Amino acid sequence: MSMQRRHEQEIPYATLVQAAEWFAVFRSGRVEDEERRRWQDWLAADAGHRQAWARVEAISDGVAIAREAPQAASAALHAASQLGYRVQRRKLLKAMALAAVTVGAGWQVARQDSVQALMAGLGASHRTGVGESRQAVLADGTRLWLDTDTVLDARYDDSQRLLVLHQGVILVETHADDVYPARPLIVRSRQGAMRALGTRFAVRQFDGHTRLDVSEGRVEITPLEAAASARVVAAGEQTSFTRHAIAASGALDPARQAWTQGMLIAQDMPLAQFLAELSRYRPGHLGCDPAIAGLRVVGAFPLRDTGQALAMLAAALPVRVRFTLPWWVSVAPK
Amino acid sequence: MAASPPGQPHLHTLYAEHHDWLQAWLRNKLGCLFTAQDLAQDTFLRLVVRPRELDAGQNPRAYLTTIAKGLVVDHWRRAEIERVWVAAMLERPEATQPSAEHQAIVLETLVEVDRILATLADKPRQAFLLAQLHELTYAEIGVRLGVSERMVKKYMAQAMLHCLAAGANFRAALG
Numbered sequence: 001m002s003m004q005r006r007h008e009q010e011i012p013y014a015t016l017v018q019a020a021e022w023f024a025v026f027r028s029g030r031v032e033d034e035e036r037r038r039w040q041d042w043l044a045a046d047a048g049h050r051q052a053w054a055r056v057e058a059i060s061d062g063v064a065i066a067r068e069a070p071q072a073a074s075a076a077l078h079a080a081s082q083l084g085y086r087v088q089r090r091k092l093l094k095a096m097a098l099a100a101v102t103v104g105a106g107w108q109v110a111r112q113d114s115v116q117a118l119m120a121g122l123g124a125s126h127r128t129g130v131g132e133s134r135q136a137v138l139a140d141g142t143r144l145w146l147d148t149d150t151v152l153d154a155r156y157d158d159s160q161r162l163l164v165l166h167q168g169v170i171l172v173e174t175h176a177d178d179v180y181p182a183r184p185l186i187v188r189s190r191q192g193a194m195r196a197l198g199t200r201f202a203v204r205q206f207d208g209h210t211r212l213d214v215s216e217g218r219v220e221i222t223p224l225e226a227a228a229s230a231r232v233v234a235a236g237e238q239t240s241f242t243r244h245a246i247a248a249s250g251a252l253d254p255a256r257q258a259w260t261q262g263m264l265i266a267q268d269m270p271l272a273q274f275l276a277e278l279s280r281y282r283p284g285h286l287g288c289d290p291a292i293a294g295l296r297v298v299g300a301f302p303l304r305d306t307g308q309a310l311a312m313l314a315a316a317l318p319v320r321v322r323f324t325l326p327w328w329v330s331v332a333p334k
Numbered sequence: 335m336a337a338s339p340p341g342q343p344h345l346h347t348l349y350a351e352h353h354d355w356l357q358a359w360l361r362n363k364l365g366c367l368f369t370a371q372d373l374a375q376d377t378f379l380r381l382v383v384r385p386r387e388l389d390a391g392q393n394p395r396a397y398l399t400t401i402a403k404g405l406v407v408d409h410w411r412r413a414e415i416e417r418v419w420v421a422a423m424l425e426r427p428e429a430t431q432p433s434a435e436h437q438a439i440v441l442e443t444l445v446e447v448d449r450i451l452a453t454l455a456d457k458p459r460q461a462f463l464l465a466q467l468h469e470l471t472y473a474e475i476g477v478r479l480g481v482s483e484r485m486v487k488k489y490m491a492q493a494m495l496h497c498l499a500a501g502a503n504f505r506a507a508l509g
Contacts, residue, residue: 020495062504063466072422
């Protein structure tokens with residue numbers, strides 16, 4: 001599947017939830033003016049909202065094509081559902097879980113090519129699934145850790161060692177270049193470029209900004225649309241930047257790199273933030289009742305078994321974890 | 335020049351070592367060589383698209399058959415939809431039968447709807463189809479399913495979220 005397609009598909013899960021709820025409101029046929037205004041505000045607020053709504057309409061219209069013969073369509077669907085394989089299929093799909101969110105379009109593209117051609121094109125990128133993290137060593141010996149749900153392109157050529165971070169989190173440990181003169185190592189996010197000056201650092205791609213944590217050496221940031229404001233961040237510092245500006249540097253929080261050891265370390269972390277972090281490692285929804293959002297979490301939690309992490313949470317705090325569906329989990333007061 | 339992600343070069347070996355075996359296994363299950371060839375190819379394609387699901391320690395043949403079984407089920411379901419749909423269209427007076435091309439588009443849509451909704455719980459699935467296909471109101475659906483209108487609304491949101499999350503695209507593209 002092409003990187004581009006994958007990108008277009010990315011809509012935060014929370015936005016999909018809202019779009020689905022608005023769909024249910026509109027389909028009821030009884031929409032108050034006030035509600036319609038709220039829906040318009042929601043649409044206006046974010047391009048992702050509009051994208052999600054366009055998909056809602058496409059799905060709704062898509063089904064409508066069978067309306068000219070609803071009885072025949074129903075009969076056909078019913079016959080298929082009676083084949084008795086639903087349970088088995090459900091198990092299989094549960095395993096694939098919601099990883100399919102970004103696969104839909106890719107699958108269509110993939111079918112048109114031969115297996116061999118696709119295999120040849122695969123080496124172009126590094127990726128991890130939700131809940132997965134992995135280490136890689138690049139051609140020059142540079143070591144890379146990829147956190148959950150990360151997509152990265154390594155593009156090395158004669159003039160530079162370029163790592164393009166499309167989404168997720170990476171930790172980079174640079175290695176002296178094997179080519180002379182040494183090529184610069186640059187990580188590019190959606191907001192700008194980070195040039196390594198002999199170093200170990202982590203980069204996280206957020207929706208509208210990039211965060212940089214420097215543990216060793218130094219890294220120079222150049223925002224995409226403000227080259228003049230380029231700045232060097234030193235070891236032990238962290239900062240965030242947008243396409244236009246770099247925030248003031250703060251002290252590095254070493255706990256933030258615990259994911260490379262498969263752990264999430266919480267030091268007095270609000271529960272809502274803790275669950276938001278944990279949800280990056282599980283497919284589907286992980287919600288938090290507002291009444292307990294401010295509870296403080298302390299401890300080290302396993303990221304490779306988020307079910308275990310949730311069980312630990314329930315044991316440590318006055319909360320209850322509800323599994324409505326395998327991929328729909330909410331945390332509520334006990 | 336980039337290092338390949340771990341585990342992936344491995345696909346070539348998988349293909350070389352297990353393709354013929356898988357095809358024979360499928361043929362035995364389906365009784366048709368051509369379908370077996372198609373589904374064997376599809377099984378490997380799915381491995382390419384979702385490489386992260388194959389762990390190093392796993393028995394490759396067990397994993398391949400898990401995927402292949404899913405595809406066989408898809409195949410049978412598709413055949414069943416086609417059978418019922420085509421039969422229903424043939425019962426119509428000739429003048430009201432949609433064109434072959436249009437029928438094919440509807441058929442593709444139904445297969446996709448079935449594929450996506452197969453993993454949705456029964457009531458949300460029924461509510462969604464009654465609303466979208468039969469154009470019933472929430473009140474009418476509530477009576478049929480024996481639940482409140484509020485519940486129907488919840489089912490509708492649940493079903494739509496399910497479609498969105500599964501990357502549903504019911505605008506069937508042909509060819």
